[in-house]
Amino acid sequence: xxxxxxxxxxxxxxxxxxxxxxxxxxxxxxxxxxxxxxxxxxxxxxxxxxxxxxxxxxxxxxxxxxxxxxxxxxxxxxxxxxxxxxxxxxxxxxxxxxxxxxxxxxxxxxxxxxxxxxxxxxxxxxxxxxxxxxxxxxxxxxxxxxxxxxxxxxxxxxxxxxxxxxxxxxxxxxxxxx
Amino acid sequence: xxxxxxxxxxxxxxxxxxxxxxxxxxxxxxxxxxxxxxxxxxxxxxxxxxxxxxxxxxxxxxxxxxxxxxxxxxxxxxxxxxxxxxxxxxxxxxxxxxxxxxxxxxxxxxxxxxxxxxxxxxxxxxxxxxxxxxxxxxxxxxxxxxxxxxxxxxxxxxxxxxxxxxxxxxxxxxxxxxxxxxxxxxxxxxxxxxxxxxxxxxxxxxxxxxxxxxxxxxxxxxxxxxxxxxxxxxxxxxxxxxxxxxxxxxxxxxxxxxxxxxxxxxxxxxxxxxxxxxxxxxxxxxxxxxxxxxxxxxxxxxxxxxxxxxxxxxxxxxxxxxxxxxxxxxxxxxxxxxxxxxxxxxxxxxxxxxx
Numbered sequence: 001x002x003x004x005x006x007x008x009x010x011x012x013x014x015x016x017x018x019x020x021x022x023x024x025x026x027x028x029x030x031x032x033x034x035x036x037x038x039x040x041x042x043x044x045x046x047x048x049x050x051x052x053x054x055x056x057x058x059x060x061x062x063x064x065x066x067x068x069x070x071x072x073x074x075x076x077x078x079x080x081x082x083x084x085x086x087x088x089x090x091x092x093x094x095x096x097x098x099x100x101x102x103x104x105x106x107x108x109x110x111x112x113x114x115x116x117x118x119x120x121x122x123x124x125x126x127x128x129x130x131x132x133x134x135x136x137x138x139x140x141x142x143x144x145x146x147x148x149x150x151x152x153x154x155x156x157x158x159x160x161x162x163x164x165x166x167x168x169x170x171x172x173x174x175x176x177x178x
Numbered sequence: 179x180x181x182x183x184x185x186x187x188x189x190x191x192x193x194x195x196x197x198x199x200x201x202x203x204x205x206x207x208x209x210x211x212x213x214x215x216x217x218x219x220x221x222x223x224x225x226x227x228x229x230x231x232x233x234x235x236x237x238x239x240x241x242x243x244x245x246x247x248x249x250x251x252x253x254x255x256x257x258x259x260x261x262x263x264x265x266x267x268x269x270x271x272x273x274x275x276x277x278x279x280x281x282x283x284x285x286x287x288x289x290x291x292x293x294x295x296x297x298x299x300x301x302x303x304x305x306x307x308x309x310x311x312x313x314x315x316x317x318x319x320x321x322x323x324x325x326x327x328x329x330x331x332x333x334x335x336x337x338x339x340x341x342x343x344x345x346x347x348x349x350x351x352x353x354x355x356x357x358x359x360x361x362x363x364x365x366x367x368x369x370x371x372x373x374x375x376x377x378x379x380x381x382x383x384x385x386x387x388x389x390x391x392x393x394x395x396x397x398x399x400x401x402x403x404x405x406x407x408x409x410x411x412x413x414x415x416x417x418x419x420x421x422x423x424x425x426x427x428x429x430x431x432x433x434x435x436x437x438x439x440x441x442x443x444x445x446x447x448x449x450x451x452x453x454x455x456x457x458x459x460x461x462x463x464x465x466x467x468x469x470x471x472x473x474x475x476x477x478x479x480x481x482x483x484x485x486x487x488x489x490x491x492x493x494x495x496x497x498x499x500x501x502x503x504x505x506x507x508x509x510x511x512x513x514x515x516x517x518x519x520x521x522x523x524x525x526x527x528x529x530x531x532x533x
Contacts, residue, residue: 004461007450026460078215090295090340092219094212094330097338097345104342111343113377114404117336119347120317122324125331132333 005032075099128168135164182248182257184501187264187303188287190491192483194306198474199422201354201394201487204265205312205411206301207320208339208348210330216340217276217293225277225293232292235326236281241319245290250278256505259496265303270294288315290323295340296348298323305483307418309351309411317407336403346403351414355421358393358471359428366395369421376417377401392463392490393471397421433475444472448480451489452523457516462493485526492518 003011009029016025073082076099080092085100097104108115116136121129138161145154189202210216214228229249236242250258250271258272266286271278271294281290291299300323302315330338337348344350360366373380381396397418399410432440447468450457470486472478491497493515499506502514 004458005464007446007461024460078219080219088218089342090218091216091338091342092340093215094210094332094338097332097335108342108345108403112346112401112403116334117332117346117403119336119349119406119410120320121336122329122331125333129333 001027003027003029003032005029073100073103131164131168135161135168138164182253182260182500184260184492184497185286186484186488187266188285189265189303189305190484190487191305192487194304194308196307196422197305197483199355199357199425200307200418201356202265202303202305203308203312204301204303204350204352204354205309205316206299206350207316208296208337208344208350209298209300209320209323209327210338210340211297212328212330214297217295217297218340220276220293222276225275228297229277229279229292231327232298232323235323236290239322239326241322242281244284245281245288246284248280248282250275250280256496256499260494260500261496263494263496264491267291268294268299288319290319296344305487307353307415307422309353309415313349313351313407313411343400344402346401347405347407347410349402349407349410350398351411352396352398353414353418354394354396355418355425356392356394356467356470357421357425358467359432360421360425361390361393362432363428365424365428369424373397373417374400376413378414378417391460392467394463394467429471429475437477440472440475441477443468444475444478447472448478448523451516451519453520454516456512457493457519458512459493459495459515462515462519463490466490466493480527480530485522488522489519492522 011027013033077095078092261267279292302312336346447465
């Protein structure tokens with residue numbers, strides 16, 4: 001039989017591979033088998049995001065059990081516990097991010113480019129999110145003004161920020177989940 | 179009852195920019211509905227309810243009039259496998275979902291998976307390098323669904339998803355690349371590390387844990403939170419431009435040194451594809467890659483990207499069995515494969531002669 005890879009040399013190596021329960025067979029010559037091994041190795045050694053994430057979560061969960069014996073953080077909406085979350089690596093409902101926020105935040109920092117969403121916003125949330133994004137900008141500006149000892153400008157900014165915060169808070173209490 | 183036939187998806191057409199290296203571009207957005215447990219925790223009734231809500235929301239919209247709705251439970255294992263091989267559904271939706279379903283646009287460019295890992299996965303696949311266009315399409319259907327559904331969204335964490343690796347934009351952007359020169363010259367290994375440093379992953383043809391076959395790789399973004407959709411896309415796009423340039427340089431260098439050998443390799447591939455009688459899918463993938471490279475280098479003019487893409491898909495076990503209309507074991511598939519390849523090649527070559 002000829003090598004399935006180069007189809008020039010005699011195949012003298014038979015490789016049976018099992019990837020996630022799927023078996024595949026290959027008949028290769030020595031040269032191709034060696035090359036293939038190098039390549040497969042380099043691909044598989046690539047870090048798997050999900051595996052890394054669950055292992056980080058497990059560390060976080062172990063840490064939390066040490067500090068609070070007997071009490072396990074739990075999402076009040078879907079009843080998912082932190083231990084379950086760490087095991088499956090999946091959130092259970094739209095309230096889970098808030099329930100597990102403390103554990104989630106440092107992990108999100110490691111896998112993502114930031115901790116705050118900056119992209120697309122559904123129309124219903126746009127008004128509120130735009131205000132929040134503006135508020136963040138004003139706060140940053142305030143910090144700069146204080147650092148540069150421009151206190152008059154800073155005081156004006158502070159008043160604007162307070163007014164905006166009040167407005168956003170009112171929005172929230174008027175519209176329930178918004 | 180047979181639900182689906184073997185058909186060409188839009189991405190297989192082979193048109194679009196950079197098709198000599200970029201086979202297809204894919205953009206998918208993960209979305210969930212507030213107040214319903216995510217599919218992994220949901221009960222049978224819970225997933226059914228979500229299916230109904232989405233069914234009602236989409237049936238009232240003219241935008242979805244050219245979509246075909248197919249529950250996974252109505253499909254045979256072969257039909258599901260064929261959809262996975264065409265990249266229209268994920269293996270997860272095919273094998274593990276509860277009340278999973280697919281809404282597929284007539285041209286098979288846009289598909290909406292329901293009750294996958296998230297309630298909704300809106301995906302667009304286009305031929306060649308067309309990431310921005312694919313995002314526009316995905317975004318368009320996202321807007322329509324958003325107007326009817328109460329999306330799970332958070333001020334800080336964006337679109338809420340089952341897996342925390344998708345939080346934020348919920349966006350996975352990927353391209354399928356044919357990189358024979360970089361792989362043959364082992365230069366690909368240099369890219370692996372570099373790609374992960376800029377937040378990209380490289381995988382085999384069928385996702386995580388699959389090996390590189392036929393010199394095809396998928397490159398996609400990792401981070402979904404902290405960047406806008408446009409930033410995610412332009413980041414991937416600029417890296418892909420560099421990979422394209424490197425692959426082109428490597429191809430040119432090979433062509434300068436070994437023109438005759440490359441032509442020989444491509445013509446042998448065509449010969450084997452037309453005349454072999456027993457063929458594994460690995461061998462077929464390999465030969466299609468050789469032939470594609472020969473075509474892209476101008477050494478073989480008798481084929482084109484559409485034909486090569488069609489071959490790439492029809493040699494897969496699910497599609498092969500779908501075409502044969504019955505279950506085939508390993509050996510039967512290896513016998514059926516060359517028959518279908520020859521049929522397709524002959525049909526195509528004759529058609530071109532007539533022109």
